[in-house]
Amino acid sequence: MPPLPLILLVVFTTQVVDSYDVLCFIQFDEKTLQCEDFLGEGISQEDCCLNKKYGFRKDHDSPCQSCHSSHWSVWGSWSPCSVTCSEGVQDRRRTCIGHGFCPGKHLEVRSCSEHECCTVMGGWSSWTLWSTCSVTCGKGQRRRSRLCDNPTPSCGGSCIGESSQVDLCDTHQVCPTHGAWGHWGPWNPCSSHCRKEDGPGIVPVQSRLRECNNPKPSVFPPGNPCRGNAKEERACPDLPPCPVDGSWGSWKRDPGCTVTCGIGRIREERSCDSPAPQHGGKDCPGSPYQSAICNTKIPCPVDGQWTSWEEWSPCTRFQDNINCSRLVGIQSRRRQCLGTHDGGKWCEGNYRESRSCYNITRCKLNGTWSEWSPWGLCSSGCGTSNRTRSRECQPVYPDYPNMVQGATKMVEVVFTGTPLVTCDPINGQTQKVEETAACRNLPPCT
Known part of the structure; x- marks a missing residue:
């Protein structure tokens, strides 16, 4: 059996990391090359990289780096074709993640063809005659059209301009205006806006009005009046209970760190139950959770x-x-x-x-x-x-x-x-x- 190349022995040796403080993140996304889920700052790079899935920044303006050794990212998507018709080329790229050199190419190029033929624009035929007016009184519209066939476009081409035109026409006849209701006015308030639990109350009535002015019926020629009632009433039998604002209970701490290796969080939680908000009362202000950093000082396992x-x-x-x-x-x-x-x-x-x-x-x-x-x-x-x-x-x-x-x-x-x-x-x-x-x-x- 031939001996293994030396490079295989080097790749899996323990990486020596300079000890300096960094911004530590729980996740490094190899597709976007971005750090996600900020864990904390003032953490040494050695402690942060106890978990090889983590990532870090040296400062707020530095790019995100992976705790893993150097390797290629996944290939990016193919770029758009260099031309929109006939044959062109497109390329795709990948990025070397981590420290050191990645063997192989970062760029691939292949031929492409989005459309086998190139667009040929068309031309318009002559306009048709104008249609008759769309109304028998007042002002209306008339139309005419033309076809895109002189010549007919090909390979996705089209004619520039409109295929139809609309023009105003006047019959010189006055049209009657029929009445229509305007919007309902606001409901008059009830005598009370809320009730205490299990409390008796008087059932009030509220009303609202509307006018026949949207538009008003014409006098000459005479238009039709609005149909229906101008006033509407309703009872207020079920008033809502009065709101109760919520208040926080005491903080309760989780028993241990969220991880068993590397760096994690320890969480405290409180409930909005002293009392809980009821009947539209306000929720408790602030967050129900707070957390702090915990360091296990234990390297995370790496599978073979x-x-x-x-x-x-x-x-x-x-x-x-x-x-x-x-x-x-x-x-x-x-x-x-x-x-x-x-x-x-x-x-x-x-x-x-x-x-x-x-x-x-x-x-x-x-x-x-x-x-x-x-x-x-x-x-x-x-x-x-x-x-x-x-x-x-x-x-x-x-x-x-x-x-x-x-x-x-x-x-x-x-x-x-x-x-x-x-x-x-x-x-x-x-x-x-x-x-x-x-x-x-x-x-x-x-």
Whole structure:
């Protein structure tokens, strides 16, 4: 088994943090790169970062930093296409979070097309004749219209301007004005606005008025008067109880800190029950909660993470030579659980796995060309840029059984090793052919 790269051993060692006071936050959002849920200030960075999920600011004007070691954020959304029609490009980015260097690119670019065609605007036809007036007395409206078909727009185009017009018309005939009620006036107050609990009272009556003035009926030509009553009355049989304002009870403290590791809060609570507000009375002023910072001085546990699987071992079978034969062999691979700290959980799953195999290392096999791969990313995000796709010569595997009897059940058998594969030449190539095309409509480089 080849030795692990040194970088894996460095990533999970204990991080040395300068001891200085910071603004400590309970949550670091990797999507927005913002600190959330402010915990307190005057806390050392070492104490704040006892929990790797926390974040901190050196001061109020400094950016938020994660307590976790350096790693990439999730990819951002793809930017809008560089053009609105035909083919263009779009890009997306990610940010290196924490201290140090993140391997890999922070920018990806791909081709895009929002609309296959570009907009063609249309033209208006001639206006139709004006319609007749909409009323038989007084002033009304008349209309005319036109069609957007000279020429007809295409690919989302349209005609500039209105498809119809409205004009005023006058019949020179006076229309009668019919009466309509105005708004009701306010209710006259009852003799009392509240009552004590279980107290007797006189049932009052309240009334309100309205006028036929919205509008008044015309005299000539005569308009219709308003229908209905100008006065309305109602009884006040159920007056509400008089309000009782609320008052706070005594403070009660929680038995302990809200966390068992790192920094948390200890909370006190009080109830608005001495007395409680009733019948519309005012709530108690202020908050029912108050809290203070508590420090457990205990690092929070960090669960282990599996490393990537090692390469599969060679396909072998005891002392037999199974290369280029129908004999089934076995191969295995391993992985390691790293990064467990302060009582964190061990990785779930197996550290070793094996599978049945046929060894076809350097075996001569016929080949067949694959389909074209998808177009790759643009080589640059601006100026002149290319993209490529390819076809590869893939082996045609022997007609060996793909399932064999294992110790307790049928198991799948895979072909392993690199065979010697030859395909019919394409442009003189027998292993791989590539095709290159330009990325169009990229923005200029600045």
